[in-house]
Amino acid sequence: MAILVDENTKLVVQGITGRDGSFHTKQMIDYGTNVVAGVTPGKGGQSIHDVPVFDTMKEAVEGTGANTSVIYVPAKFATDAVFEAADSGVKLIICIAEGVPTQDMAKVTSYLKCKGVRLIGPNSPGVTSPGYCKVGIMPGQIFEKGTIGIVSRSGTLTYEVVHAITQAGMGQSTCLGIGGDQIIGSNFIDILELFREDAQTEGVALIGEIGGTAEEETAEYIKARFNKPVVAFIAGRTAPPGKRMGHAGAIISGGSGTAEDKIKAFEAVGVPVAEIPAQMADLMKEKLNK
Amino acid sequence: MKLQEYQAKEIMKAEGIPVKSGKVATTPEEAVKIYHELGGKVVIKSQVLVGGRGKAGGIKLASNADEVKEKATAILGMDIKGITVKKVLVAPAVDIAAETYIGIIIDRKSKSPVIMVSPAGGVDIEQVAKETPEKIFMTRIDPFLGVMSYQSRALASKLFSEPDLIKKTAKVIHQLYNIFERNDASLIEINPFCTDTGGNVWAVDAKLVLDDNGLVKHPGNEDLRNIDEEVTEELEARANDLSYVKLDGNIGCMVNGAGLAMATMDIVKYFGSEPANFLDIGGSSSPEKVLAALKIITGDPNVKVIFINIFGGITRCDDVAKGIIQAYDKLSMDMPIVIRLTGTNEEEAKKLLQETKLVSVGSMAEGAQKAIELASS
Structure with a gap:
């Protein structure tokens, strides 16, 4: 089981010959991910870590049967890479690139909806289903197979929580970052819908941050439809208003998007919010033992 | 990346939006010179990238050279929310008949641009949204199609009832969207968007925020950055x-x-x-x-x-x-x-x-x- 990626994932890496693409292809293969192809325009015919490189996504998918793509190309080329992936026949695209223009993402998400293709990211650290498959840039050694689903707007903060949950003796079903940008392919609710149907997942740790109202909407969704234990953490309690805190989407504007509002929204629907990341493991234990 | 009012107005003017744009002065003497060039009543507006300039005393009307000098002297060097005013915009004053609001933002929830209009212009739109949300009208724009004529007409008719004003306003909505899309903006706003006693429409204030992630597509826009406020x-x-x-x-x-x-x-x-x-x-x-x-x-x-x-x-x-x-x-x-x-x-x-x-x-x-x-x- 697990969600999004598993033993049936056949991965194509877009931007496989770049510094990050090449490094993380090796890491993913070492983790056990089935990387079947890479794409870099103009470098078709080469191979990297024994993975064949193609010039186009179409050739890569036709030649290898790849069903999932991961994008490591620089932000400037990422929009085009997502469109190319969507037209190639893969059903899941995971975009690591950070800094994709927001209006491009408006077009991308609208197009993918018509095509029936799911996008995770951009500005995502990837998706890992421990024991099956790791796609993206997460450090593989922190995971342990288990029953906790983890979904986050952040990258490294996600690792922090995974680490805490693993150290507390719990494992993970699937762990993913949905991306820190204003417009992203899949939001918290889209992912909770998948965790809801996943038999392996018993509880969910959700990591939000300042900016926007996605957490408030998710709290309403949880109240209405989500029947598994959820614990949360919100980053940015100390963030000053009006300043973008690294992530394009992490900004308190016009008094909206504060950590305080998000924490209140979760607590109001019975989702406990950790004060520091490591506490998430304790809260999860308490929730599961009830 | 936020632009100054005068920068946003220059871009709007180039697009064909009716703007009383004026000129920028860094000294009271320059302000007086601009006043003489323009002739008639002017408004002197501090150019800083923070809101609430009016409340802070950073926007003043002047109707003769002495007043221009006095008010420009008061505004230049003034501190507004920690920013020292170094530039003022001196622009012809408008005989305002009605003040409305037009803005375009990126809406995270619908993952699209959204156009907002309100007949309650001239005040902070976030305050309007909080206190009288029924006075704000929004339309989601398909990023592939852009603004369709029926949408701009419908939005404009929320602001005015005279056919001529509706037509002029609808045109401005299209022009604003063109700027928004062409520059990968994250916000463009005219507040207030005014009518004068002669039946004309005017962008009396202008705000434009560019998407930092979009700058890579428009390297020329880097020149608009206001380094001295960072x-x-x-x-x-x-x-x-x-x-x-x-x-x-x-x-x-x-x-x-x-x-x-x-x-x-x-x-x-x-x-x-x-x-x-x-x-x-x-x-x-x-x-x-x-x-x-x-x-x-x-x-x-x-x-x-x-x-x-x-x-x-x-x-x-x-x-x-x-x-x-x-x-x-x-x-x-x-x-x-x-x-x-x-x-x-x-x-x-x-x-x-x-x-x-x-x-x-x-x-x-x-x-x-x-x-x-x-x-x-």
């Missing part, structure tokens, strides 16, 4: 591809990843102290970026202790370690440094750092507590 360290950080926000505490933080960087600030506060900054060295970080980051942190006189919190993913711990070693070589880092390193290439990094005098900790919570303890000793 914090020097934040500019230096951007030049090195880092994100940095200065705060007031004494624990300097260097972290990889924005979420973890925020959580690191939060945990410093949780254990009873205050962070000196937000600093994200980003994903694919090189030793050079780490060196640049430490240079910015050590340049802050408030910093007593540096807390480095790295959880390597795409960031390789050995790259960070190399940067720290270079920093010891090139910077005067006499304050204690607490470091937490884990993740990709952690072992290589720890070997590299064996010889240094860093205080190594096993967790983020331990690191924060240790840093606070060292800062107060």
Whole structure:
């Protein structure tokens, strides 16, 4: 089981010959991910870590049967890479690139909806289903197979929580970052819908941050439809208003998007919010033992 | 990236939107000169990138040369929310009949641009949204189709009932959307969008915010950046591809990843102290970026202790370690440094750092507590 990626994932890496693409292809293969192809325009015919490189996504998918793509190309080329992936026949695209223009993402998400293709990211650290498959840039050694689903707007903060949950003796079903940008392919609710149907997942740790109202909407969704234990953490309690805190989407504007509002929204629907990341493991234990 | 009112007005004017644009002055004498060129009543408006200029006394009307000089003198050099006014826009005053609002934003929820209009213009639109939400009208725009004529007509008719004004307003909505899309803006706004007693429409104020992520597509727009209103360290950080926000505490933080960087600030506060900054060295970080980051942190006189919190993913711990070693070589880092390193290439990094005098900790919570303890000793 697990969600999004598993033993049936056949991965194509877009931007496989770049510094990050090449490094993380090796890491993913070492983790056990089935990387079947890479794409870099103009470098078709080469191979990297024994993975064949193609010039186009179409050739890569036709030649290898790849069903999932991961994008490591620089932000400037990422929009085009997502469109190319969507037209190639893969059903899941995971975009690591950070800094994709927001209006491009408006077009991308609208197009993918018509095509029936799911996008995770951009500005995502990837998706890992421990024991099956790791796609993206997460450090593989922190995971342990288990029953906790983890979904986050952040990258490294996600690792922090995974680490805490693993150290507390719990494992993970699937762990993913949905991306820190204003417009992203899949939001918290889209992912909770998948965790809801996943038999392996018993509880969910959700990591939000300042900016926007996605957490408030998710709290309403949880109240209405989500029947598994959820614990949360919100980053940015100390963030000053009006300043973008690294992530394009992490900004308190016009008094909206504060950590305080998000924490209140979760607590109001019975989702406990950790004060520091490591506490998430304790809260999860308490929730599961009830 | 926020633009000044006069910059936004120049772009709107070039697009064909009716704007009483005026000219920018940096001295009272220049302001008087512009007044003589324009002839008639003028408005003198401070050019700073913060809201609430009117309330702060940064916008004044003047109807003769003496008044222009007096009011420009008062506004230039004035402090508005921590920003010193260096420029004023001197523009012809409009005989306002009605004040409305037109704006375009990116809506996260519908993942599209949204056009907002309100007959309640001239006041803070967030206040209107809070107090009288029924006075705000919104239409979602398909990013592939752009604004359709029926949409602009419907929106314009929420503001005016006269056919001629509806027509003129609808045209402005299309023109605003063109600017918004062509420049990868994240916000464009005319507030107030006014009618005068002669039945004309005017953009009396203008706001334009460009998407930082979109600047790569429009390198020319970098020239519009208002460098003198930005914090020097934040500019230096951007030049090195880092994100940095200065705060007031004494624990300097260097972290990889924005979420973890925020959580690191939060945990410093949780254990009873205050962070000196937000600093994200980003994903694919090189030793050079780490060196640049430490240079910015050590340049802050408030910093007593540096807390480095790295959880390597795409960031390789050995790259960070190399940067720290270079920093010891090139910077005067006499304050204690607490470091937490884990993740990709952690072992290589720890070997590299064996010889240094860093205080190594096993967790983020331990690191924060240790840093606070060292800062107060």
